[in-house]
Amino acid sequence: MKSFSLSQDQISRIVGAAVADELSRRFNRHIDFLTAASWNGAVLLGQGGASLSPDEKKYCGQRVAQFFGLNDEYLNHPDAIRLDDWSALIKQGVVERLERFSFKPAARNAEDSAFIHNADEIFQDAAAAANILYGRRRLLSFVAPHSLLGLELSILTPNLLGIETIDARGMTPESLSKNLLFGDVLVATPTLWRYMMQERLKAPDNTLAVSFGEPMTPDLAIEMRNSGFGVLRELYGSTETGLIAWRDTPGDAFVLFDHWGRDGDGLKRTQPDGTSREVQSMDILTWVGPSSFRLAGRRDGAVQIGAVNVFPEAVAQTLEEHHHIESCRVLVGRRSDGASRLIAHIVLKNSALPNEKTAREIDAWCKSNLRQQERPQIYNFESTPAA
Template sequence: MKAFSLDEDQIARVVGAAAADELSRRFNRHADFLTIASWTQNTPLGRGGLALDEAEKDACARRAATFFGLKADYLSARPAEKIADWAHELAAALRARLDAFSFKPAARGDGDVAFTHRADAIYQDAAAAANVLAGRRRLLSFVAPHSLLGFELSVLTPNLLGVEAVDARGMTPDELSKNLLFGDVLVATPTLWRYMMQEELQAPDNSLAVSFGEPMTPELAVEMRKSGFGVLREMYGSTETGLIAWRDNPGEAFILFDHWRRDGDDLIRLCPDGEARHVDAMDLLAWSGERSFTLSGRRDGAVQIGAVNVFPDAVAETLRAHPHILDCRIVVGRRSDGAARLIANIVLSEKTPPNERTARDIDVWCRVNLRQQERPQIYNFEIETGA
């Protein structure tokens, strides 16, 4: 089935994005957004490219293989100098067999946990997304393709629709404004949409905006419509569950895709092989009918910042390891545009002054020990005065 086949360029984009994520998780190596977007088939794995040492190269090779349901050591014995070499080997393997995909959730607390899904279930999700995005001329994606929803929406869905897929991650908002055409669909997370709205992205008539990964706020939706996007689609799902539902406006209820059913407070997935599988949603669902619901907060206490699940208690525990911090409590605030942000309420040691220098010192420490989305944006200081 050609619609479900992956070419080497698509595989290479996934490999590059997955490698960036693996380097961040395992080796605390962080590349900027535009650098990662520039990694193509021709990018070297060593000097002048990803600059991988042997340990990093092995970790990235294992991540690439397991993403496509292969044994972790599948690429280990195969010589490779460029991303294209891995993509070529993977493409050959996938032509013979592709029956699973494996995705890691975007949360530091999950360590090396990955969730494996049957390939037919991932294709089922992509087909559902294609049904609500039909009639578009091109699909442009501003998201990395290694996450479950990123892969389904930016790679598989345009394949199913038979439309051109454009990797827009390397474009500036000004370049996007010039490249968007009548009838296009652009995929991004709300954090990226806020950035594009701040940079005054303009869209032509009949453009469709797709978001996922964190809640869409009414304020952001208004700005997106003002910029020219006549239609919005917000997708709901997770790495653990797959794609579940969609809606047009933040104030509306989500609507289940056809392969989902309500099961009391939870869900039943109707799998392609005929199995009806019970699934625990990652959020508390407030049902307004048999096929519609709104979200009532995460079950696990996570908050979504920049499409990444962040655990405030875990962030506070990490901050308590700083030599000048006796105690810390993390709360979630909202910026004027509705975006979530972390606020750190910190009790400093008795001899540590609550000044700008202390704040800078803690911020530098956070950049080493926390991922970007986990870093507090506001520090409130108290001083421990002793007994």
């Protein structure tokens, strides 16, 4: 679609974020937040840059090509030595026709499956977001652009509004406080908002805060308003469904965007060509009006840790593969700042002692076998089988 206009620099940002995610997802290579944020077009694919092995280069290239709806082998070019080489090929491949995008959910599953969306629906979501962000002067984003909502909010929406977009992932709260201007909008997840509040981020008048990915708590919203963000927008959607609804205050009901409607207890999406289809949300919805609802829990048992959907039962099953663990159950607790955390209740085999050394060994094992958000923060050793 020619309605999409992505610069090569924007494509490079997407490529860098997708490569970092695929290295973590497929190869358990943890790329820290600041490093991933710095991966622009000049970064080498090999030594001195991303340091991709032949296998890593192959699968990362496939992931990037799939993201833009291209053939798996589209980036299989031996002459590509920098991320910009891939970005130039991508730009060439989509400049005339961009029909679909492919996104992997943050929660890793056994199939590691991706969800494909028509490009015109992604553009429709971005236009809806632009309507509630109209009048902003700049958009700054703490969110990686390779996710569905990250792409829509940090790249496509500011493109539609014709405003400058700034990748804020490499900024400290101190430098961000110095760079925020009257009329800006800052996009982040509640986990990142908590961090910025703890670091005493201050915003000038008429600055808008956008949040998505996990529930916004009333206490956090109050902190954000006290720090200078006069207007808050919380968005609701998912990799599976796209962008669905929004609200201004955690206590309010979510309001559907115009291209969504209620269909009994479910949802109906009107597509850009005028046709409609039924869509099942990832959460149970309690309707409070013809176009407004409250969330009543996930359908699939997932919990949100750092804006990533995590499945406690799957985490427990993985922990039970450890040679010291007889049985395990994983529960969700709350930290003092309102953030969720995983607590593992473990029954050890007779050969293991319930001490700090064992806990450290299990924690080290988790770093190799679980993603960062899936790792328990507390280990409780119990004497009775975990029920």
